[in-house]
Amino acid sequence: MTKLLKPIFTLLLLALAYPHTSDAKGAKEETYLSQEDFLTQTFNEGVPTPKALWLTKSVKPTVKEILGHDYPAARIRYWRDGNRSAWILEEIGKVKPITTGIVVEDGKIARLKVLVYRESHGWEVKYPFFTDQFKETELTEKKRLNKNIDGIAGATLSVNALKKLSRLALYFHQVTEPKDSEK
Amino acid sequence: MxxxxxxxxxxxxxxxxxxxxxxxxxxxxxxxxxxxxxxxxxxxxxxxxxxxxxxxxxxxxxxxxxGIEPEGELVHYKVDEDSISHFSGNLYFNTDLIAPSGVLKGVASLAPFHLALTGSSLAMISREGELIESLSGSSLPAGTAISIHSSETGRAILETSEGFFRADADLLSWEKLETPLAPSFINASEAAPDLEAALVASFRGExxxxxxxxxxxxxxxxxxxxxxxxxxxxxxxxxxxxxxxxxxxxxxxxxxxxxxxxx
Known part of the structure; x- marks a missing residue:
């Protein structure tokens, strides 16, 4: 009897000793372009002094309408030189924020670049074949993009996050547009 | 038989x-x-x-x-009547979660807001506990951030591997200080047991x-x-x-x- 019991009890002990942790795959944070390089590439004649856009009561509702939630900060830093502005914004794809640099010129997106990607899936959104679709995109009156952006199979959440950020950058560009008297 | x-x-x-x-x-x-x-x-x-x-x-x-176990030690700073803590990869204002963050290296208190230096970013936190902005990369001076202080005039002083830098009132730009001012420090302190228990509960969620x-x-x-x-x-x-x-x-x-x- 003990010959049979020994292996069974050993198996049970092994099962108890087995580490019961979640199977969370460690998503690696990848930086594709630093903020400094993004800004240097955006403003050839020198990076302008940053400005801050405070998300006041007049701005917050539209931000919430675009994102579906509040932006997780009370102010946004941006760089502006004439009609060209640069925004470094973050939005969660599935569980982690995607840091994206967006350049808006004359109310149209001039460049969209994924700077830091932290999710385990959906990293295809970093490729130019996807990000180039945003070029020349404008914001409609309903705060939506005027062009259709083709998605990527398996990266729907990341695609949606970038669409939201592009709408947000276009909206922020509108909000921070210098009034005629300031020009 | x-x-x-x-x-x-x-x-x-x-x-x-x-x-x-x-x-x-x-x-x-x-x-x-x-x-x-x-x-x-x-x-x-x-x-x-x-x-x-x-x-x-x-x-x-x-x-x-x-596997629901906090990682690392609780780092706590008492700022005026409030607490800024780093616990298991998150930054807290009192018991409210501010944002995921790196290890808390120091805090400074300025008149309109608090500053928390975490890893390689600097969090601006309003006195009500709202995250105003998380400064990183090009928004911070050159070098590896070491510590954060406040000057006698109420400006933020950031010490990096490249020296001491003073921010403007809005923390939008930094100037290098040739002769470091006498910065004021806030030292880490031990968190009250009830705060620690609340942070553990917050970490565990439901x-x-x-x-x-x-x-x-x-x-x-x-x-x-x-x-x-x-x-x-x-x-x-x-x-x-x-x-x-x-x-x-x-x-x-x-x-x-x-x-x-x-x-």
Whole structure:
């Protein structure tokens, strides 16, 4: 009897000793372009002094309408030189924020670049074949993009996050547009 | 040979005897598992009566077992009447979660807001506990951030591997200080036990219900993937025990009837 019991009890002990942790795959944070390089590439004649856009009561509702939630900060830093502005914004794809640099010129997106990607899936959104679709995109009156952006199979959440950020950058560009008297 | 010995002989040799032997072995070896499955099964049948869904587990070892365990030490700074802490990868203002962050290197208190230097970023936190902005990369001076202070004039002073830098009032630009000012420090302090308990509770969120634990023990998932297979194996063994038990009982009753008829 003990010959049979020994292996069974050993198996049970092994099962108890087995580490019961979640199977969370460690998503690696990848930086594709630093903020400094993004800004240097955006403003050839020198990076302008940053400005801050405070998300006041007049701005917050539209931000919430675009994102579906509040932006997780009370102010946004941006760089502006004439009609060209640069925004470094973050939005969660599935569980982690995607840091994206967006350049808006004359109310149209001039460049969209994924700077830091932290999710385990959906990293295809970093490729130019996807990000180039945003070029020349404008914001409609309903705060939506005027062009259709083709998605990527398996990266729907990341695609949606970038669409939201592009709408947000276009909206922020509108909000921070210098009034005629300031020009 | 006595009549009793004659009756025993066929049992010892036949396949029935071997089955009986396995019936006993398996029964003894897996008895603890059978009891655990039965007891947890009874409890699960009364989940609503016992309110197991709403009763939260308090035992630390169960959270550790589930991998819900805070990582690293609690780093705490007392700023005026408030607390800024770093706990398990998150930055907290009192007991409110601000954002995920790197390790808290220091805090400074300026008139309109607090500053928390975490990893390689600097969090601006309003006095109400709202994250104003998280400064990193090009928004900070060159070099690796070492510590954050406030000057006598209420400006933020950031020490990096490249030297000391002073921010403007809005923290939008930095200027390098050739002669460092006398910065004021806020030293880390020990968090009050109730704050630490609140942070642990915040980290755990809703926690784990007893229903989940009992269900996991019942299904074997509590012991990981191997546990599930052991419970599956035990279930098959239980079927085997039932069938052999029924077979033996039938056989015994048949023999008992034959014996009664032969008398």
């Amino acid at each position: 006595s009549p009793a010995a004659k009756r025993k002989t066929p049992l010892r040799r036949g396949p029935g005897r071997a089955l009986l032997r396995w019936h006993r072995r398996i029964g003894v070896a897996l008895s603890a598992i059978f009891i655990a499955i039965c007891v947890t099964g009874i409890l699960l049948n009364h989940t609503v009566d016992l309110d197991l869904d709403n009763k939260r587990v308090e035992a630390d070892w169960i959270y550790k077992w589930y 926690g784990i219900s007893w229903n989940r634990v009992i269900l996991d023990i019942h299904s074997g998932n509590f012991f990981g993937p191997i546990g599930k297979w052991i419970v599956d194996f035990s279930a098959l063994c239980l079927i085997f025990l039932t069938l052999t038990g029924v077979w033996y009982t039938t056989k015994y009753l048949k023999k008992a009837r034959e014996r009664a008829l032969s008398k």
